[in-house]
Amino acid sequence: MATIAEPAARTASRFRFILDRREVLGSIFVAPAILYVLLLVGVPFLLAVYYSVSAYTIYDPSWRFVGLTNFRQILQNPVFLETLENTFLFTFASQLLGLILGKFGALLLLRPFPGRKIVRALIILPWAVPIALASVAWEWMFDSLYSVINWTMITLGIIDRSEAPNWLGNPHLAMLCVIVVNAWRFFPFAIVIFLAGITSVPQDIIDAATVDGAGFWRRNYQIILPMIFPIVAVGLIFGIVFTFTDLSIVFLLTNGGPINATSVLGFQGFQVGILSGDVSHGAAISLFMLPVLLLMVVGMLRFIRRREI
Template structure:
C-alpha cells in the first residue's frame, strides 16, 4: 500500500536530488557536457560571490518576513472566525481562496495592484488625500518596496493556511480551561497569549515548518512579480539557482546554489522539531 508513495518520492524527489549532487561536484555546463570532478570548489565559489551573499540574505528576509506576517494575519483571522456572526460558514470557505487560487493568476493580479501607473493602491491613497500623484511610490521599482511587495504577496498566500492551523489548535482546547482562566480574572489578551498560544504552539510549529520549507525553496512569487529585480533586490536562492543553472546553462553552479538550501533547512527543521518535542514533554 505504501509502495506507490515511496516510488513517487524516489522518482520525483530522490532522483533529482541525486542528480543535483552529481552535477554540483562537477564542472558540467550545457556548453561543455563532459563531466569532470571538481569536489567542493563550486560551493566555495558561490559562497565567496557577493551576489550569492545578497541573495542568501534576501532569502532569509523573504522567508521569515512573510511567515511572521502570515502568522500574525492568521492569528487575528482565526480569532475573528471563532466568533459567531451571520455568514461565518461562507467566510470560512472563502478564506481559503488565496491558498487555492493558482499562484500565476494571483501574482498577475498583484502585479497590476503594484503597477507604477495603474496601481489601485496608489489611486486609493491619492483619492483619500494621503499622498499626491508625484509622491505615489513605485512599488516594484524601488528595491526596498519591491522586497516588501513579495513578502506581502507570499504572506497573503500563506495566511489562509495559518488560519486553518490556528483554528484547529484553538478548537481543540477544552472550554473548561478558558472558563477557568476567565473566572480567575484573565482578560482577552492574557487568555490568548499566556494560555491559548502556549497550548497550541506545537501545532503552530508544525505549520510553520511547512511554511518555511515551502517558502525557502519557492521561486514562483519572485519570478512572476519582480523577476529578481530591481537590480537583484528580490532575488532568492530558488530563483538564483534557476537563473544560473537553467537560463545561463551553468548547471554545476546552479545545482550547488540549490543544494545550499539543504543544510539550512535541515537545521531549521531539526530545531523546530526539538522545540515541539520539548513542548509536548
C-alpha cells in the same frame, strides 16, 4: 476434484491472512507514496549532487570532478550572499506576517456573525488560486502607473500624484511587495492551523481561566497559545520549507529585480543553472538550501519536543 480444490482454497486463505496483518497492509498502502518520493525527489536530488561536484555546463557537457570548488565559488560571490540574505528576509518576514494575519483571522472566524460559513469558504481562496493568476492581479495593483493602491491613497489625500511610490521599481518596496504577496498566500493555511488548535483546547480550561479573572489577551497568549504551540510550529515548519525553496512569486512579480533586490535562492539556482546553462553552479546553489533547511527543521523539532516535555 476435492484434492485439487483444497490446496487452492488453502493458498487463498493464506493470502487473505497475510493481507490482514497490519504491517503488510500498511506497507502496501505506503509503497506508492514512497515510490513517488523516490522518483520525483530522490532522483533529482542525486542528479543535483552529481552535477554540483562537476564542471558540467550545457556548453561543455563532459563530466569532470571538481569536488567542492563550485560551493567555494558561490560563497565568494557577493550576488549569492545578497541572495541568501534576501531569502532569509523573504521567508521569515512573510511567515511572521502570515501567522499574525492567521491568528486574528482565526479569532474572527470563531465568533458568530452573519455569513460566517461563506467567509470560511472564501478565506481559502488565496491558498487555492493558482499563483500565476494571483500574481497578475498583484502586479496590476503594484503597477507604477495604474496601481489601485496609489490611486486610493491619492483619492484619500494621503499622498500627491508626484509622491506615488513605484512599488516594484524601488529595491526596498519590491521586497516588501513580495513579502506581502507570500503572506497573503500563506495566511489561509495559518488560519486553518489556528482554528484546529484553538478548537482542540478544552473549554473547561478557558472557563476556569475566565473565572480566575483572565481577560481576552491573557487567555489567548498565556493559556491557549502555549497549548497549541506544537501544532503552530509544525505548520510553521511546512511554511518555512515551502517558502525557502519557492521562486514563483519572485519570478512572476519582480524577476529578481530591481538590481537583485528580491532574488532568492530558488530563483538564483534557476537563473544560473537553467537560463545561463551553468548546471554545476546552479546545482550547488540549489543544494545549499538543504543543510540550511535541515538545521532549521531539526532545531524547531527539538524545541517543540522540549516544550512538550
